[in-house]
Amino acid sequence: MATKPMRRINIIGHQNPDTDSICSALAYAWLKNRGSLEGLYEARRAGHINRETRFVLQHFGIKAPRLCTDVSPQIKDIDIRKQAGIDGEMSVRAAWNLMRDVEIDTLCIVDDGGALQGLITIKDIADANMDLFDTAVLAAANTRCSNLLETLEAELVVGNADARIDSGNICIGTSPEIMEELVKPGDLVLVSNRYEAQMCAIDCGARAIIVCCGSAVPRTIVARAQEKGCAVLATPYDTYAAARLTSTAAPVRHFMRTKELLKFSVNTPIEDARKVMASVRHRYFPILDENGKYCGVVSRRNLLNLHRKQLILVDHNERQQAVDGLEEADILEIIDHHRIGNLETTGPVYFRNVPVGCTATILYQMYGEQGMTPSKEIAGLLLSAILSDTLMFRSPTSTPQDEAAAQELAVLAGEDIPTYAEQMFEAGADLTGRDAEDVFRSDFKVFSRGDAKFGVGQSIYMTDKSRAAAEELVGPFLPEASRREGLPMIFYMFTDMKTQSTDLMYCGSIAEQIVREAFHVEPKDGKAWLPGVVSRKKQLIPPLLAALQAHQK
Numbered sequence: 001m002a003t004k005p006m007r008r009i010n011i012i013g014h015q016n017p018d019t020d021s022i023c024s025a026l027a028y029a030w031l032k033n034r035g036s037l038e039g040l041y042e043a044r045r046a047g048h049i050n051r052e053t054r055f056v057l058q059h060f061g062i063k064a065p066r067l068c069t070d071v072s073p074q075i076k077d078i079d080i081r082k083q084a085g086i087d088g089e090m091s092v093r094a095a096w097n098l099m100r101d102v103e104i105d106t107l108c109i110v111d112d113g114g115a116l117q118g119l120i121t122i123k124d125i126a127d128a129n130m131d132l133f134d135t136a137v138l139a140a141a142n143t144r145c146s147n148l149l150e151t152l153e154a155e156l157v158v159g160n161a162d163a164r165i166d167s168g169n170i171c172i173g174t175s176p177e178i179m180e181e182l183v184k185p186g187d188l189v190l191v192s193n194r195y196e197a198q199m200c201a202i203d204c205g206a207r208a209i210i211v212c213c214g215s216a217v218p219r220t221i222v223a224r225a226q227e228k229g230c231a232v233l234a235t236p237y238d239t240y241a242a243a244r245l246t247s248t249a250a251p252v253r254h255f256m257r258t259k260e261l262l263k264f265s266v267n268t269p270i271e272d273a274r275k276v277m278a279s280v281r282h283r284y285f286p287i288l289d290e291n292g293k294y295c296g297v298v299s300r301r302n303l304l305n306l307h308r309k310q311l312i313l314v315d316h317n318e319r320q321q322a323v324d325g326l327e328e329a330d331i332l333e334i335i336d337h338h339r340i341g342n343l344e345t346t347g348p349v350y351f352r353n354v355p356v357g358c359t360a361t362i363l364y365q366m367y368g369e370q371g372m373t374p375s376k377e378i379a380g381l382l383l384s385a386i387l388s389d390t391l392m393f394r395s396p397t398s399t400p401q402d403e404a405a406a407q408e409l410a411v412l413a414g415e416d417i418p419t420y421a422e423q424m425f426e427a428g429a430d431l432t433g434r435d436a437e438d439v440f441r442s443d444f445k446v447f448s449r450g451d452a453k454f455g456v457g458q459s460i461y462m463t464d465k466s467r468a469a470a471e472e473l474v475g476p477f478l479p480e481a482s483r484r485e486g487l488p489m490i491f492y493m494f495t496d497m498k499t500q501s502t503d504l505m506y507c508g509s510i511a512e513q514i515v516r517e518a519f520h521v522e523p524k525d526g527k528a529w530l531p532g533v534v535s536r537k538k539q540l541i542p543p544l545l546a547a548l549q550a551h552q553k
Helices: 019-032 051-059 092-102 122-130 145-152 176-182 195-203 219-228 239-249 270-278 300-304 359-369 376-389 400-413 417-429 436-443 464-485 511-519 536-552
Strands: 009-012 041-045 106-110 116-121 155-158 170-173 188-191 208-211 231-234 284-288 294-299 310-314 330-336 350-353 444-449 452-461 489-496 501-507 527-531
Touching (some): 009 019, 019 041, 051 376, 092 106, 092 122, 145 239, 155 219, 170 239, 188 195, 195 219, 270 300, 330 359, 359 376, 400 417, 417 464, 436 444, 436 452, 452 464, 452 536, 464 501, 511 536
Parallel strands (some): 009 310, 310 330, 452 489
Antiparallel strands (some): 106 116
16 A cells, blocks of 8 residues: 655745745754755745845755745645546446446546546436437547447457447347348447348448347358458347447547636645635546646545645744745744744744844754754855854844854854855845845845834845945835835835944834834934944844834823
8 A cells, every 4th residue: 555645844934035044944954854955844935035045055055945935725735536547538338337436426537648638527427328319429439449349348250449430320230121221331230149130231331230149140240241341249238238338338538528627736725726616516626736737636525634734934933924824834843033923823832942143053053952963065054044144243133152153163164254254245235137126025024013013124235335226226115115015114224234334214104203213313314324233133123113112102
C-alpha cells in the first residue's frame, strides 16, 4: 500500500520581507531539516525580495524561497480521490462496470499525456442506453471491433479486431424474407443459429454478423464471409441480450462532456470551490495538478476533511504583518524579537521571543543548543540578517549577543564584517532602475494601536546623496501607497547609517501632529529630521504608539 507523501511545514516571515525575515526562514529550515534546505520544512517568503536581500542570497549562492502570500486552504489540502483517468476508446459498458466496481458516478477521460479531455457520468450512460432507436451509434462513434468483442464476450471467427465500424446500422436478422428488405450493405446483423439467416445476411452485404447463443459457425459460412469481406463474431449471449449490449460497445468519447467543464486546480482556494459546487448539481469535479494534468476528482464530502496548512512564523507575531489566510492555518511555532502583538492561535505553540536585535541571533543560539554548526552559506545568511537588523551594531536594538553571534558567524562564513556590511548596504541602497513602489515596499510593515492603524517603512543609505535621491523618489508616492494599503497614516524612515539620523516623511490627516507630539520636533514640508533615530522597532514605533494613544483619549 502506497504511503501518502508528508505535508510540508512552511517557515515564513512577514509581508514585504527584509533580510532578517528571508534569511531566518532559510536558516531555520536548514536547522529543522538537520543540515538541508530540502526536507519536510520549507522556507517561504511573503513578498518580493529587496535588493539587499537579493545581494545576500546571490553572494552565498542560496536560491530564494518560493513566494507564498496566502495560506488559506486549497484543493491540495484535502483528500483528493485518486481515481485514474480512462481512455476515450473505453466502451460505455466497460465504463459502467468500472463505475459500479469502484462506486463512483463520474469518470474522467484523459489523453496519453494525462491531459483532461472530458468526463462521463452515470446519467450520460443512462441517457445513451435509453436512446433505443439510435441504431447507427456504433458507426457514428467510429467504434473499434475490439470494443464489440469485449462487450459481447465474443470470439472473432472472421475479421480484424483492430478494424473500426464506420458505417451501417444495427439489425436483427430473424428470417431471410425480412432481411432482404431490412439489411443494407455495411450493416451489422445479429443472427441466430439458422444457417439460412446467416448466409442471407452475408449475401445482403452485411459488414459483420453476430452469431448468438454460442452457436457454432459452419465452415461454409466462414468461407462465404471471407469471400464477401464480412466479419463474423460468435457470442454466448442470446439474441435479446446481445441486442441490448451491442450499442454499449460505443466508446465513451462519443458521449463525454467536453464543453464548459467545471474543474479545479490543486491550487484553487477551498472557498472558491465551495461556491462553484453549491451552484450546480454535479457530484464529482476533476482536479488538475500543478502542470495542468488530471490527477483525481473531488466531491463536496471531501471538503469536510480539510488539512490546514502548518506554519512556523519568524521575525513577526502581528496579524497585520502576516500572510493572508492565517486564521485558517495551524501555527506551530513563532520565533521573534519584536513586541508581542495581537496574533491569536488555536492552541498552544512554541513561542520564543527574545529582546535582541535580530531573529537570526535567536536562531544561532538554537543552533548551539541543538549541537548544530551552520554551513558556510547558512552562517553567511545569519550574519547578513544580524548586520542588516542592527545596522552593523549601530542600532539601539543591538545587544552584546548580536555582536558576539555575528563575530562567530563571520568566521564560519569567511567574511570581514566591515567590508561585507558596506557591500551589502550599498547593494540595498542602489536606486538604479527602481521605481517609487519598489523602494517603498523594500521594508514596510503595518502596525496598530486600538482603532488606529498605520504603516512604517524604512530604507537605509550609506551616503547623503543616495538618501536624498530616495526621498525625492518615494515622497510623492506616499499618498498613493496610503490609498492602496487602506491606511490612514504612513511614515517612512530614510535612515543615514553614517550620520545615525533619519529623515521621516509621512502622509495622513493627523500624521504631522502625531510626529510633532511623538518626537517634539517641528516638521517642515512633510518631513521631520530625527537625529540619533535609526531603529524602527525601538526608537520610532514606541513614541508613535504613545502619541496615538494620547490622541485617542
